[in-house]
Amino acid sequence: MKHYKKHLVILLGTALLLVAVAGDSKAQYSGEPVKRDRLVKVLRSKRFQTRDIVQIIRENGVDFRVTSEVQNELVTAGARPAVIDAAKNNYRGGPSNRSARASSTVGSTSGARNSYNSLIDQAVEAYDLRRDLRTTNELLQRAVTMQPSNPRAYQFLGFLNLYGYNNFDEAERQWKKAINLGGSAVLRVIHDRGGGMFVASNGGSLYIAKNTVRFESDDNQVTFETSDRNIKKIEVNSAFKRLFQLKGGSFHIVLEKDDKMANYNFAPLSGKTDESKMIIRLIGK
Numbered sequence: 001m002k003h004y005k006k007h008l009v010i011l012l013g014t015a016l017l018l019v020a021v022a023g024d025s026k027a028q029y030s031g032e033p034v035k036r037d038r039l040v041k042v043l044r045s046k047r048f049q050t051r052d053i054v055q056i057i058r059e060n061g062v063d064f065r066v067t068s069e070v071q072n073e074l075v076t077a078g079a080r081p082a083v084i085d086a087a088k089n090n091y092r093g094g095p096s097n098r099s100a101r102a103s104s105t106v107g108s109t110s111g112a113r114n115s116y117n118s119l120i121d122q123a124v125e126a127y128d129l130r131r132d133l134r135t136t137n138e139l140l141q142r143a144v145t146m147q148p149s150n151p152r153a154y155q156f157l158g159f160l161n162l163y164g165y166n167n168f169d170e171a172e173r174q175w176k177k178a179i180n181l182g183g184s185a186v187l188r189v190i191h192d193r194g195g196g197m198f199v200a201s202n203g204g205s206l207y208i209a210k211n212t213v214r215f216e217s218d219d220n221q222v223t224f225e226t227s228d229r230n231i232k233k234i235e236v237n238s239a240f241k242r243l244f245q246l247k248g249g250s251f252h253i254v255l256e257k258d259d260k261m262a263n264y265n266f267a268p269l270s271g272k273t274d275e276s277k278m279i280i281r282l283i284g285k
Helices: 011-018 036-045 050-060 068-077 081-089 095-104 109-113 116-128 133-146 151-164 168-180 239-243 273-283
Strands: 185-192 201-208 212-217 223-227 231-236 251-257 260-268
Touching (some): 036 050, 036 068, 116 151, 133 151, 151 168, 168 185, 185 273, 201 273, 223 251, 231 273, 251 273, 260 273
Antiparallel strands (some): 185 201, 185 260, 212 223, 231 251
């Protein structure tokens, strides 16, 4: 479990690091602008898709200007060009906005704390900072009761059950709810960089949505997004092959790309074949 602690910042919980729950006076944006330090944390977590980060920036703006120094910091944290462009084009700082935001939060602490977004945010804190699984679950269940059609809490519950309780069945059940509601399951995986033995490998995030699968490596060197119809094969590697691999529970995905076949080998963080089988079921192949 110690190996997981490094990775246990929940993907959809980290979305709340980007935005606050208070409103803003600018009609073109909703919510508080993305803060530089929180954006860096989300980028380093490697659990939030580039396109989702870009969407949040476009919807909420940023409260900082992208200087060369800031750009270097963001790139070092893992920002792709689309994130840099979105931040450059959606600056909404300035004294007047800051004053308006400050006044809009006066007297709203109690109501905001009981909002859906705040419940998720509190759950992230309970899980990531205190490792309080019981409180995390209670907060998420309250969020589900408040907005049963919002996939975010289910996504978090999937992650909590897999990496917190080691409950594969419940994790899969919650992630299926999230996917059916338009969300996704997000799993941390190890990607083999060649040879199939995981001698050279790096970490990455596998995003499973209703009709698409996306992988982003932590070093930004390997990325693919594919529709289900382009997945020609996905299966757990043979027991014989797994005997020689440095990572347990491995599986591979064969994709059709530009009229050619591309093979990707992955291993789940748990090193268990059961997790790989769950991933395959979530993808639906």
